[in-house]
Amino acid sequence: MSRVTKFAGRDPGPGARVAGFMAHLRAHGFALGVAETGTALAALGAVEASDPSEARAALCAVCAGRAEDVERFDALFDSFWMDAGRVRQKTVPSDNNNKNDDMHSSRKDAGGTEAEGTGKIHAPGGSGGGEAESDGTGRLVASDVRNLMKKDLRDLVDPEDIRKAEAVAVQLGQALRDKRSRRRKAARRGRAVDFRRTIRKAVATGGVPLRLARRTRPDRPVKIVALCDVSGSMLVYARPFLAFLAGLMRADAASDAYLFHTRLVRIADALREEDPMRALNRVTLMAEGIGGGSRIGGALEHFAATYARRFVGGRSVVIILSDGYDSDPPEHIAAALQALKRRGCRIVWLNPLKGWKGYEPIARGMAAALPYLDLFEAANTLEALAGLDQKLGAI
Amino acid sequence: MTYLDLQNDLASQGYVASDDLAMALHLAVTLGRPLLLEGAAGVGKTEIARALASARDTRLIRLQCYEGLDAAQAIYEWNYQRQLLAIQASGKTGKEAEAQIFSEDYLLERPLLQAIRQDTPPVLLIDEIDRADEEFEAYLLEVLADFQITVPELGTITAKSRPLVILTANGTRDLSDALRRRCLYAHVDYPERKTELAILDARCPGLSAALAGQIVGFVQDLRKEDLVKKPGVAEMLDFAAALSGLGVADLTEDPTALMAAMATLLKTEADRGAVPAEVAQRLAGRAA
The missing domain is CATH 1.10.150 (DNA polymerase; domain 1)
Known part of the structure; x- marks a missing residue:
């Protein structure tokens, strides 16, 4: 050598x-x-x-x-x-x-960083994570078996959806402005006096500052980081969310998107492909295992330890789209969200099940997550997502 | 001058630099390029600039970045009170008044402008650049590219001497590729055992070799624990000072004193909880 x-x-x-x-x-x-x-x-x-x-x-x-x-x-x-x-x-x-690794699968890292989780993949139901929380519906059981059957995202999402979602994403982006800027900009109205412009104007009036120029804090755009659960239990709802991700990526160059099931995959760059259908095809190829088991805790922990260090800051809003049915122990979700929260971001969890009558967040994963959330809302259609702009604007 | 000379110069200032870091500094000095230092908090990034400035016997000019940092704090500002007084006192108007109040006399230099107007090249430390917002980063790129600053009322001020620029970052947000490309880069990690011993020896020469070995071993083991905030080099030095202040000669002998001295190492409640007395004893036993 x-x-x-x-x-x-x-x-x-x-x-x-x-x-x-x-x-x-x-x-x-x-x-x-x-x-x-x-x-x-x-x-x-x-x-x-x-x-x-x-x-x-x-x-x-x-x-x-x-x-x-x-x-x-x-x-x-x-x-x-x-x-x-x-x-x-x-x-x-x-x-x-x-550099392109961001787009490739995170499987390699997953093996290393989530050692404590990998052992559970081949023990379906071993931890009892899912069954206990199926809350009587009998339909939604978190499974920790990886689905190797190929699901094609192009069957799920059509271009019309993406166009609509783009409009929704723009709308949400505008609602989500950060009002905590510390920089000041010249403005017609504002709390602070802009001395520089005031003095220039004062020269004309013999040094008497008759007209005061002002400065104000401008609103800052926030960076939206969306993580979408595409495990089996979420597949029925995947359509609007995937369209939303695709629309978001096209509407806002600073945003970031991930899919997760038993692994976490960064799809932001793939979704920015010019042709939306080709973009979905690329995502399908990358996100092998769609519609399989869910390891929300593991995926979020992986996210907090890797990508979040680079892409999540104080001006980010992390949106998690998931039903909270997790085959990992709930402590993982709590630990991951706590680590995320420490980066100064705000966390929004959109759960399609919350729209159900009489829904209580009793899934253990969901209950563990609640203390760390800035907003916990229902959303299972694009229209519902669009309706969230008021609530998102308030956080 | 080779990088080894620089390494020795720094060592004489009490800073022990690794080979990679010394090489990056050496290149930054000889090629006149800015150097970006990245690494966890407490590994001694800021200290490098201080040591370099005193090794080269030049001024250290420091710009601490924070969110909202703007040109008025980083580059220059007009002295508004004096300007107002001057216009009213002189009774001049129009062009005349303008020429008077927008002259050098009324200009307040801030670190960036100060740095390019020194006769001998200073060390310019731009600390925690990742805390400043993107707008400032973009402006900084411009300054770093040609070392000149334009004041609209005065014209362009070109550097008398090129400062040696050191930027530090610890990952509050991702820096732009443009900034990374313009800089030389060195990643500063927690020092290895040997290096850390050398640092401890340089800073606290009075310590016995056995205790120094124990302290370094203890802190290095502690960094392997799952902590929110891992103790840095500065914390290690505080720990050593605390132990010698408490008159401890052996880490394992007095658990109470050890736990008291740990206040210098663990700075969050969660971390204090994560390392109870038994764990500390075990780590101390291993280090002994």
Whole structure:
């Protein structure tokens, strides 16, 4: 592994090799532009470039942009520079971890980060998580068996729905403005005086500030992060929610979307595909296992520990669309929501069952979640979602 | 000068930098690029800038970011009271008055403007950039690209000397790719056992080797526990100071003193609950 790559005799020189290395990194998802190649060459000029460890550290400082990049850098460096002639033929072990990883399945991480949960997948009903809460309807039982049968989202959602949902998403986005901005902007009316503009105006009146200019706190758009449960028990309701996700992604570039059943999948980038039907097809391919079991707690914990660290902040509203029938113990949901809450976001849980007459949130998962929710509402159609804008505006 | 020289210089200031970090700093100095440091709170990101400034014997200019930070706090502001007085006192009007009150005399420098107007290149620390909002980040990109600031009334002010810029972030929100690309990057992690021992030795030279080993081992084990807020290097140093203040020579000898000193390490109620006396004793026993 430590042998330095032998380049062919016709190799055009170190500059081209570094450019090749940058292309190699780019192919593995590093966000690098043309200017970085220049920086990398300058960096190599500033250190003892013939010493592999110095060259490695120098290139790492230039090329890596975030902690994950640093972790993967060593393997990528070795595969390019330390592979004894076999340039770029070996795939780097972690290459599905690249930038597009957000769109791929989270199965790999799920194995690692949710060790305590994985053992339960193959023990249907072992924890008794579902049956006890079926609350007499006999229909909705959380199952923890993964469904391997392919469900195609295109059968569930039609383009007409997505168009309608886009309008709903825009409406909700406008309702959900953050009023807690600390920045001030020049405005016609406002509480604070804008000294800069006031002085400029005062020059005209001999230094007497006759007209006061004002500043106010502007409303901030919030970032909507939607997580949609697509397990078996939710499939009947999946149609409006999926359309909503697709509409949301198209209406608001800052929003973020995930599906979960026994795993969590980030679908934001896939849903932004130009053709809505093609987008759904991509999601179908990624979200293998739709209509299967549900592990809400595990999925949310995974979300809180990974994506939320990057994509959820104080100005986010996390919308969870789920019926709360979970095969994981309820503590997982509580722990996950607590961790999410600590990031300063607001959490909205939309439960289609809440619309039922006499519904009580007695599913253990749902009961565990309640203390952490800013809003708990019913929604099982697009119209119901659209009707929520008043309540969402109030949180 | 190589990165090893820089590492030694920093060590003489009491800062123990890892190889990767020293290399990133060395490149930032030689290439004149800003350096983005990321890592959990309490790993010593801010301290790096301080150590670097004193190692290079130059000024440290610090801009603490917060939400709502705007140009008036970060770059410059006019001294409004003096401006008002001046217009009224001089009795001038129109162009004349304008020329007078929008001159250097009435300009208040804030950290960014200050940094580019120094004669010797200072270290500019932009602390917790992820707390500032996107608007400020975008503005900062502009300043970092050409080190010049435009004041509409005065014109463009170009840097006399390029400051060495260090940005820190600990993940309050995700930074833009544009900012990441413009900066060199180093991820600062909790130090390894050896490095942490060296840090403790540099900061508290009076400690016995046995106790120092115990303290570092204890804190390192504690970081592996499931805590809301893991103790950082600063907390470890406080812990060591607390123990020597309490006259503890061995972690296992006095459980009450140990629990009292833990107040420097665990800063939330949940964390205090997560590490009861028995667990602390077990960890101390393992570290001994």
